[in-house]
Amino acid sequence: MKEINWRGVDLNLLLTFDALYHFKSVSAASKKLHLGQPATSYNLKRLRELLQDPLFERVGNQMSPTTRAQEVAPKVAMILAIFSQDILPSAVFEPQGYEGKFIIGVSDYAEQIFGPDIFDTLQQLAPHAKVIFKPVDSENCVNLLTAHNTDVCIGVFNDLPDHVLTTFLYREKHLCTFDNSVMQTQIPIDLSTYLNTPQIIVTANECLTTQVDKTLADSGLKRNVVLGTTRFLTVRRMLVGRKMVAVMAEMVGRSDLIDDSLTLCTPPIDIPDFNIDMVTLQRDSHHPRIMWLSELIKQLIQTKVDTLRNIK
Known part of the structure; x- marks a missing residue:
């Protein structure tokens, strides 16, 4: 692979390229990017040096893209879309559009008692997602979480390391x-x-x-x-x-x-008595999807426990 001078690569350059391509004007692109025209012109100069092509040439009142710019434009748009949609963190998880998997580690009895409620609710709120229940105990819990083979684990866990976050669900007797x-x-x-x-x-x-x-x-x-x-x-x-x-x-x-x-x-x-807990990795505890799933499971299990204790 050709060695790249990454010091010359800047996400702002891609944003400048994309704005110039769509607005065909340095002043309009500057306004869109909230930059001064000199800064936009400087970024265009760097782009030309990096890609070794004029990219945009003035034709009348517009900056017309070159053939090279036409070839690059869809790829730049794809890079920006990936970065904004897949890499940058989302403040809120949107379950309706999620098409991945929820992988939940559960003990035998937790799966029997709470599994149906968890599955039904996830199917309702995230209809395009898949759900996997995996057997878990104190021996394999940390390994499953660390290897990202589970999102959360539910059960009785002892002597967990510091990098695991424990959430109390209820006291079992x-x-x-x-x-x-x-x-x-x-x-x-x-x-x-x-x-x-x-x-x-x-x-x-x-x-x-x-x-x-x-x-x-x-x-x-x-x-x-x-x-x-x-x-x-x-x-x-x-x-x-x-x-x-x-x-x-x-x-x-x-x-x-x-x-x-x-x-x-x-x-x-x-x-x-003994505690039933839910555990996740500390480093994943602020991930929007993990946060959403953890709060949902906590509410479902605690509601189920209250209901069962009030029946008999």
Whole structure:
């Protein structure tokens, strides 16, 4: 490639060229650019030197473009359009015209509970866009964001680095869930019944213990875990018609994804609540599209949580 003297290249030169080409007058171009005529004439001189062509010659009262100027004009217009439309930041994101993708990292249960509302709203507000939900956890969250493979991530995240921005969505708590048409126990469930009833847990591996078991062990107690699964909805399906108990996140128990009549109540032991957060990269947090998407998701999830907590 021919070496270019970039010191001689100035965006103002392209603006001057474009104005001269359209107005065919130094004075009219100067007025359009809010420049004095000497400055516009100086820019034309630099353009002529840079492109090694007269570019515009006076014919009567007009500056007539040369053949070289005619060839360059559409390319200059394209460069200015790319710079103004695609490079310069937009103050406001316009979802109606967006034709790209919204890539959202979500935990299993967040996707089940909030995914439909997020998708439906994005389809309504950004009808030409596509939506992708990707599985995310504390292990892969930062890598997905850093590689720009996700726009935002939703879930439970621990020990995130400083270059990640965390937005609190809501405080999640644990509830005991069971089919009381089978259990036929008093509400809330007492500790003895809880410990003696077979239990289901959500586990990401083959281990059938969680923090709950550590809490019980500290008090010399033990529960009877008989089933582990990675899927929250499996827990609800398995509870129906069976004498079993599960401790699960409140939103999983209150969601209407399954038509069941399970009972929810406070556990007989202390199980710490936990935060559901949304995370983005600090350096992308002011991007108009990311800002718009983040605020939309925050409003949708918080509204959904309030609705579910007021239903039952």
